[in-house]
Amino acid sequence: MYALCDVNSMYASCEKVFDPAIRNKPVVVLTNNDGCICAACGIAKRMGIGKKFVPYFQVRDELAAAGAIIRSSNYELYADLSQRMMDTCARFAPHFHIYSIDECFLFYGSNYVPEGGWEAHALQIRRTVWKEVRLPIGVGVGPTPTLAKAANHASKRIEGYRGVAVIDNEQTRQHILTNMDVTDVWGIGRRLGQRLNDSGIRTAWQLSKAKPSLIRKEFSILVENTVHELNGTPKLNWDDVRAPKQQIFSTRSFGQRVTDKSELRQALISHVTIATSKLRRQKSLVKTLQVFASNSPHDTDAFYRQSMLHEFPAPTSDTGIIAHAVSMLVDSIFRKGVRFYKCGVGLIELVDAHHYQQDLFNTSHDKTDLMRCMDAINSRYGRNTVHVATQGTTQKFAMRREFLSPQYTTRLTDIPKIKCN
Structure with missing residues (x-):
C-alpha cells in the first residue's frame, strides 16, 4: 500500500502556524516581487x-474589502516547515519519498496492515503532523501511487471524507473514481484531458474501464500505465536516488529596474552563487554557461533580450571561475538605456x-x-554568509517582498518570544 500526505494550501497554512491572529482570517500569498497570487x-x-496567478494590483481593492491578510512568499519559513512535516511523516513507514515541498509518499509492504486498520493509521499521521508541526494535511491511501493520489484528492474534495481517505476495496475505488474528473487524475493535464473528453472519457472511473492497449495506441504508454494503476496494478518505479539534473538555472526578476552595468553584474553573479551551490550538491561539473538579461515585454520601450554562451576549457564547479566568466560576458549583454527587468544564468551542459x-592539456x-x-x-549559517566579492554587499535589485512575515524558525532575531506577566 501507498500513502500520500499533502499539505492543504501549503504557503498560506505556513503563514498561520506562528501567527494566531490570522488563523481565522483569509490569507493570500504572493509570488516573487509581490507580482501575482500564488496561494490562498x-x-x-x-x-x-x-x-x-491573478496579478495582485488587479485585485488589491477586492482583497482589502474582504479583509484579506496579504503575505509575500517566505521561502525560508516554508522550506523549514516542509522539512519538519516530512520528518514527521517519515516515521510512519519503512520507505519514504519526497515528491514536492508539500507532498510525500509513504511506501508499505504488500502484506503489511497497520494495527487498527488503514483509516486509523492515516488519521494518526494527520493528527501527529497537526500536533507537532501545526500544518493541516490530507492523507490518501491506496494500493498504487495513482490510487493514493486519488484517495488524497477525495480526502479534500469529495463530500464524506474529512482529511482522510482509503481505497482498500472495490466499492470505495468505484465511488471515488466516479466522482473525479479525468483531469483530476495524477498525470492527466488539461490538454490530455480534453483529448480524453473528446473520446468520451470524462471521469477517472471511465478511464479505469478503458482498454489499456487502445489507450496506449491512441495516447501513450504513460496513460496506459495510469489505467493499470487506477485498477490496482503498480506501474511506477521509484528510484532510491533521484537522477541528477541535466541543466541548472537560476533566474529572477528584479525588485526594481536595473540600468547600471555593475548592478547587473552583481545580480548575475548572485545567480552564479545559487546555481553553483546546487551544482556541487549533486556532484556535477559544468562545461557550458549561459548568461541572459532582458527588460520587460510590457515596457513602452522596445523589447531587448540578450543571451551569451561561454564554454569552459575544463568542466568546473568553482564559483570563482564561473563568476569570472560572467564578468567577461556582461559587456556583451549590457546596453545603455535599457531598464533591465530580469536576468539569470544557466548551467546547461553538465557532467558527473x-x-x-x-x-591532460586543459587541467582543472x-x-x-x-x-x-x-x-x-x-x-x-545561511545562504551568502560567505560569497565572492564581485557579488556585492548591498543589492538594490533584490526581490521585493513588502508583506514578508518573520522567518520564525531560521533567523535568531525572528524567533517568537513569549512574555509572562
Whole structure:
C-alpha cells in the first residue's frame, strides 16, 4: 500500500502556524516581487478571493474589502516547515519519498496492515503532523501511487471524507473514481484531458474501464500505465536516488529596474552563487554557461533580450571561475538605456564529477577545498554568509517582498518570544 500526505494550501497554512491572529482570517500569498497570487487559504477560497496567478494590483481593492491578510512568499519559513512535516511523516513507514515541498509518499509492504486498520493509521499521521508541526494535511491511501493520489484528492474534495481517505476495496475505488474528473487524475493535464473528453472519457472511473492497449495506441504508454494503476496494478518505479539534473538555472526578476552595468553584474553573479551551490550538491561539473538579461515585454520601450554562451576549457564547479566568466560576458549583454527587468544564468551542459575523465592539456583550476568550506559555512549559517566579492554587499535589485512575515524558525532575531506577566 501507498500513502500520500499533502499539505492543504501549503504557503498560506505556513503563514498561520506562528501567527494566531490570522488563523481565522483569509490569507493570500504572493509570488516573487509581490507580482501575482500564488496561494490562498481555505477561508479565502470559500470567499471567492485569491484566485491563483491573478496579478495582485488587479485585485488589491477586492482583497482589502474582504479583509484579506496579504503575505509575500517566505521561502525560508516554508522550506523549514516542509522539512519538519516530512520528518514527521517519515516515521510512519519503512520507505519514504519526497515528491514536492508539500507532498510525500509513504511506501508499505504488500502484506503489511497497520494495527487498527488503514483509516486509523492515516488519521494518526494527520493528527501527529497537526500536533507537532501545526500544518493541516490530507492523507490518501491506496494500493498504487495513482490510487493514493486519488484517495488524497477525495480526502479534500469529495463530500464524506474529512482529511482522510482509503481505497482498500472495490466499492470505495468505484465511488471515488466516479466522482473525479479525468483531469483530476495524477498525470492527466488539461490538454490530455480534453483529448480524453473528446473520446468520451470524462471521469477517472471511465478511464479505469478503458482498454489499456487502445489507450496506449491512441495516447501513450504513460496513460496506459495510469489505467493499470487506477485498477490496482503498480506501474511506477521509484528510484532510491533521484537522477541528477541535466541543466541548472537560476533566474529572477528584479525588485526594481536595473540600468547600471555593475548592478547587473552583481545580480548575475548572485545567480552564479545559487546555481553553483546546487551544482556541487549533486556532484556535477559544468562545461557550458549561459548568461541572459532582458527588460520587460510590457515596457513602452522596445523589447531587448540578450543571451551569451561561454564554454569552459575544463568542466568546473568553482564559483570563482564561473563568476569570472560572467564578468567577461556582461559587456556583451549590457546596453545603455535599457531598464533591465530580469536576468539569470544557466548551467546547461553538465557532467558527473566522479566519472569525468580529465584533459591532460586543459587541467582543472577548481579550488575544491575552498568550495567545500564555503558550502559548509553557508549550510550552517545561511545562504551568502560567505560569497565572492564581485557579488556585492548591498543589492538594490533584490526581490521585493513588502508583506514578508518573520522567518520564525531560521533567523535568531525572528524567533517568537513569549512574555509572562
